[in-house]
Amino acid sequence: MSECCGCGKVVDVARMQAKQRRVLVIVLIINLATFAMMALAAWRSYSSSLLSGSLDNLGDALTYVVSLAVVGASTQMKGRVALLKGFLILGAAIAVGVQIVWRLANPQIPLFESMGVAALLNLGANAVCLWLLTPYRSGDINMASAWECSRNDIYEGFAVILAALLVWVFGAGWPDLLIAAALLILFLRSATRVLRAAWKESRPNPARSQPLGPQHE
Numbered sequence: 001m002s003e004c005c006g007c008g009k010v011v012d013v014a015r016m017q018a019k020q021r022r023v024l025v026i027v028l029i030i031n032l033a034t035f036a037m038m039a040l041a042a043w044r045s046y047s048s049s050l051l052s053g054s055l056d057n058l059g060d061a062l063t064y065v066v067s068l069a070v071v072g073a074s075t076q077m078k079g080r081v082a083l084l085k086g087f088l089i090l091g092a093a094i095a096v097g098v099q100i101v102w103r104l105a106n107p108q109i110p111l112f113e114s115m116g117v118a119a120l121l122n123l124g125a126n127a128v129c130l131w132l133l134t135p136y137r138s139g140d141i142n143m144a145s146a147w148e149c150s151r152n153d154i155y156e157g158f159a160v161i162l163a164a165l166l167v168w169v170f171g172a173g174w175p176d177l178l179i180a181a182a183l184l185i186l187f188l189r190s191a192t193r194v195l196r197a198a199w200k201e202s203r204p205n206p207a208r209s210q211p212l213g214p215q216h217e
Contacts, residue, residue, distance in 0.1 A: 041118035082198030093187035115164035123157030
């Protein structure tokens with residue numbers, strides 16, 4: 001009789017972790033590509049909302065890098081890394097805030113054509129990322145925080161498309177700044193959720209260190 005009673009479970013965990021790594025690599029590549037595309041479009045179109053989207057994609061790419069590093073790690077370690085992810089989202093929010101202030105001091109009407117094309121491409125790429133990550137959103141704090149970042153990208157994609165439409169309709173730059181401010185609030189709320197959950201997971205759990213049964217001398 002085979003003595004490998006837990007081999008099936010070990011194989012299942014290894015297979016799940018391999019799938020998580022594969023998904024994270026794919027979404028990492030997508031986010032690096034969309035960051036480069038969005039940053040170039042933001043520079044050419046003078047759009048704050050596009051710049052916020054590109055910074056968000058860069059933050060997501062960094063998030064997926066650290067997510068890859070802790071696949072299979074302990075819950076406490078994943079919680080600590082999720083803290084870093086929360087601070088990355090917070091950093092993106094601060095960068096968007098700085099950009100909004102700069103645009104207010106240097107007003108300019110964005111080019112809605114560049115905004116619209118870039119936003120549509122970005123939304124399509126983000127939809128693929130969210131679809132890939134959705135099966136893992138309830139797995140652990142590591143994949144849940146990665147899914148949270150991807151869901152924010154969908155909101156951001158629709159928001160930038162709306163900004164491009166409003167810039168075209170009104171022929172003014174204020175819709176772009178308004179959408180950028182809305183994204184700033186979204187990033188702050190997301191950072192708060194991720195940091196709160198990560199702080200809970202990263203703290204030592206006394207129950208884990210207690211013996212499972214009675215001790216004998």
